[in-house]
Amino acid sequence: MAEIQSYTMNFGPQHPAAHGVLRLVLEMEGEVIQKADPHVGLLHRGTEKLAEHKPYNQSIGYMDRLDYVSMMCNEHGYVMAIEKLLGVTVPVRAQYIRVMFDEITRILNHLLWLGGHGLDIGAMTMFLYCFREREDLMDCYEAVSGTRMHATYYRPGGVYRDLPDTMPKYQYSKFRSDKDVDRLNSIREGSLLDFIEAFTDKFPGCVDEYETLLTDNRIWKQRTVNIAVVSPERAMQLGFTGPMLRGSGVEWDLRKKQPYEVYDQVDFDIPVGSNGDCYDRYLVRIEELRQSNRIIKQCVDWLRENPGPVMFDDYKVAAPSRVDMKGDMESLIHHFKLFTEGYCVPEGEAYAAIEHPKGEFGVYIVSDGANKPYRVKIRAPGFAHISAMSEMVEGHMLADVVAVIGTQDIVFGEVDR
Amino acid sequence: MSAPIETLAAQIDERFGERMMRVPSVCGELTYEIDKHDLVEIATTLRNDGDFGFEMLVDVCGVDYLSYGSDEWTTSSATGTGFSRGVEREPVILDEADEFEPKRFAVVYHLLSVQHNFRLRLRTFTGTNNPPIVNSVVDIWNGANWFEREVFDLFGILFDGHPDLRRILTDYGFIGHPFRKDFPLTGNVEVSYDADKGRVAYKPVSIEPRTLVPRVIRDDNRYSADLKDVSDG
Numbered sequence: 261m262a263e264i265q266s267y268t269m270n271f272g273p274q275h276p277a278a279h280g281v282l283r284l285v286l287e288m289e290g291e292v293i294q295k296a297d298p299h300v301g302l303l304h305r306g307t308e309k310l311a312e313h314k315p316y317n318q319s320i321g322y323m324d325r326l327d328y329v330s331m332m333c334n335e336h337g338y339v340m341a342i343e344k345l346l347g348v349t350v351p352v353r354a355q356y357i358r359v360m361f362d363e364i365t366r367i368l369n370h371l372l373w374l375g376g377h378g379l380d381i382g383a384m385t386m387f388l389y390c391f392r393e394r395e396d397l398m399d400c401y402e403a404v405s406g407t408r409m410h411a412t413y414y415r416p417g418g419v420y421r422d423l424p425d426t427m428p429k430y431q432y433s434k435f436r437s438d439k440d441v442d443r444l445n446s447i448r449e450g451s452l453l454d455f456i457e458a459f460t461d462k463f464p465g466c467v468d469e470y471e472t473l474l475t476d477n478r479i480w481k482q483r484t485v486n487i488a489v490v491s492p493e494r495a496m497q498l499g500f501t502g503p504m505l506r507g508s509g510v511e512w513d514l515r516k517k518q519p520y521e522v523y524d525q526v527d528f529d530i531p532v533g534s535n536g537d538c539y540d541r542y543l544v545r546i547e548e549l550r551q552s553n554r555i556i557k558q559c560v561d562w563l564r565e566n567p568g569p570v571m572f573d574d575y576k577v578a579a580p581s582r583v584d585m586k587g588d589m590e591s592l593i594h595h596f597k598l599f600t601e602g603y604c605v606p607e608g609e610a611y612a613a614i615e616h617p618k619g620e621f622g623v624y625i626v627s628d629g630a631n632k633p634y635r636v637k638i639r640a641p642g643f644a645h646i647s648a649m650s651e652m653v654e655g656h657m658l659a660d661v662v663a664v665i666g667t668q669d670i671v672f673g674e675v676d677r
Numbered sequence: 678m679s680a681p682i683e684t685l686a687a688q689i690d691e692r693f694g695e696r697m698m699r700v701p702s703v704c705g706e707l708t709y710e711i712d713k714h715d716l717v718e719i720a721t722t723l724r725n726d727g728d729f730g731f732e733m734l735v736d737v738c739g740v741d742y743l744s745y746g747s748d749e750w751t752t753s754s755a756t757g758t759g760f761s762r763g764v765e766r767e768p769v770i771l772d773e774a775d776e777f778e779p780k781r782f783a784v785v786y787h788l789l790s791v792q793h794n795f796r797l798r799l800r801t802f803t804g805t806n807n808p809p810i811v812n813s814v815v816d817i818w819n820g821a822n823w824f825e826r827e828v829f830d831l832f833g834i835l836f837d838g839h840p841d842l843r844r845i846l847t848d849y850g851f852i853g854h855p856f857r858k859d860f861p862l863t864g865n866v867e868v869s870y871d872a873d874k875g876r877v878a879y880k881p882v883s884i885e886p887r888t889l890v891p892r893v894i895r896d897d898n899r900y901s902a903d904l905k906d907v908s909d910g
Contacts, residue, residue: 273789274891275762299845299846300845300846301846301848303845304846306855307858308856308857309856309862310862313888314860314889314890317891319700324767334868344704345703345704347703347704369768440830448860457700470883485899494730496791497732497819497820498817499733499734499818499820499821499824500820501735512791517794518794530898570872593905596805600890601891601893602890604893604895606703607703608702608703608704608705609702609706609708609798610703610704611706611736611796611798613735620735622787624736624738624785624787626740628745628746628894629746629888629894630748630892630893630894631893631894631895632890632892634745635738635740637736637738637740639729639736639738639787643823643824644820644823644824646823647820647822647823647824648820673781676846677846
């Protein structure tokens with residue numbers, strides 16, 4: 261029999277299970293992994309450096325492109341850091357809108373994670389199911405910001421505009437049967453809030469469907485139970501946050517522990533795992549889907565009853581309305597100054613962190629009083645998680661690497677920045 | 678400013694005294710400047726001592742203070758002719774001095790205590806050394822490994838005691854440290870596929886750096902310290 265020797269294997273960067281552009285150099289002993297060395301940075305765009313060369317507001321769009329499956333949460337971290345430096349209080353309605361869209365984003369993110377993770381380790385159907393629901397949520401993004409992904413909807417001082425009264429509708433075309441178009445449009449007759457409410461009524465049933473397929477599935481459990489176990493002490497030592505930390509049994513959620521916006525006004529629970537393996541992290545994220553749905557529902561109810569401004573009304577920071585600009589010289593000047601020069605932020609430094617779907621997403625801004633940030637540092641949750649890749653896959657089989665990449669919920673937009 | 682932070686600040690003052698200098702904050706955050714030689718000792722205490730319990734290192738961040746507070750437009754006096762949109766661009770000169778200004782590079786650590794729900798920021802300047810160097814905290818918080826690699830890659834700050842200090846985000850064979858303020862935004866080289874050689878080739882950048890919006894610092898008395906309650910120690 262041939263003697264088995266250790267050898268080095270290259271995984272990625274062009275590999276469908278690498279979730280983008282991950283290159284892993286694996287040291288193998290037979291099919292068992294001795295050491296993994298992730299090479300990241302293939303998607304490094306220098307977002308932080310670019311932000312140093314632009315007025316504050318012009319970088320919001322870059323934030324969408326960090327973690328490109330949870331766009332609005334990235335914007336949220338960035339605008340919160342600016343607001344902290346400016347000392348701006350956001351109108352309550354805007355805070356509810358932000359919370360609602362953060363949770364919509366969380367569902368979007370977890371659905372993509374569930375679909376991708378399922379596909380990677382042998383559950384093809386999940387992908388189709390998840391993308392079906394994602395489509396509806398993308399439509400919410402489109403209704404409110406005009407784009408399905410890179411919204412640039414959150415602005416320092418509030419959100420760009422109030423929720424629309426109508427939903428965009430499908431047009432009859434040769435690509436879709438008329439019956440289908442009518443069915444799709446029938447739930448888009450009312451306002452955006454009606455549409456979201458209809459979604460929240462339907463969604464728990466969808467999560468039940470996902471669970472029927474996976475939670476007690478023998479193959480799913482064989483691929484996830486006892487894979488990549490992380491103890492709570494190690495998880496904290498390695499800087500894990502979000503579902504990765506909660507899966508290990510640490511009850512830590514910024515929405516509860518350091519509440520921002522109106523998270524202290526809404527009712528929800530934090531799911532916590534006990535074994536710290538891939539299966540527990542799966543269960544945590546599934547429960548987060550249900551909890552997010554609960555939060556969205558409460559926000560919809562509140563937003564229906566409480567109209568009001570959605571933007572801070574200091575024109576030194578927030579743009580005046582288009583209507584005012586037509587007749588008011590002052591507004592026109594403010595608008596001109598804001599869009600040519602931007603606003604100056606007082607000297608100082610601030611770190612704002614939010615509970616991003618993947619963990620703690622923090623933005624650290626150093627300002628020297630100019631209209632551009634002096635230094636922006638983005639603390640991406642995925643960066644800390646993937647740095648523990650080697651530790652998590654050691655001693656596992658090659659096929660489990662894919663399960664670990666999936667369970668870490670890696671997106672290279674934010675890891676590489 | 679909330680009370681728990683003040684309690685923590687009092688504890689830190691009591692324990693470390695002059696060794697941790699509090700920096701005023703505009704938004705109720707706790708920032709301390711420490712000497713780079715004290716870093717490991719202070720960090721160890723902050724992590725292991727039950728009063729502090731900072732078991733998590735959230736972030737390590739490099740900052741280059743080379744052009745802090747400089748602007749591209751002089752706006753302090755009024756003008757009869759108005760301001761032009763143009764910026765007089767000064768050529769970027771690489772700082773290749775043997776010694777740096779003592780406050781040129783800083784490493785900023787963001788700590789989090791899960792048990793007490795505190796956050797804390799430590800800043801340490803690297804001093805005049807070229808290349809800049811500080812001690813590594815990987816042994817205290819294992820999660821610092823990649824964060825320190827990132828700071829090394831982008832700022833060229835070395836970490837003494839780091840097990841595996843390699844570049845992380847930039848390309849294989851990259852030259853320079855791109856987040857230093859004397860590194861141009863356009864970079865130094867561009868890459869393209871050379872059909873003759875049958876491989877990708879590097880050559881000097883062909884694009885000119887340009888400024889779309891000038892950097893400007895305006896005095897805004899709304900943010901002046903006299904009018905605002907600056908909450909600090």
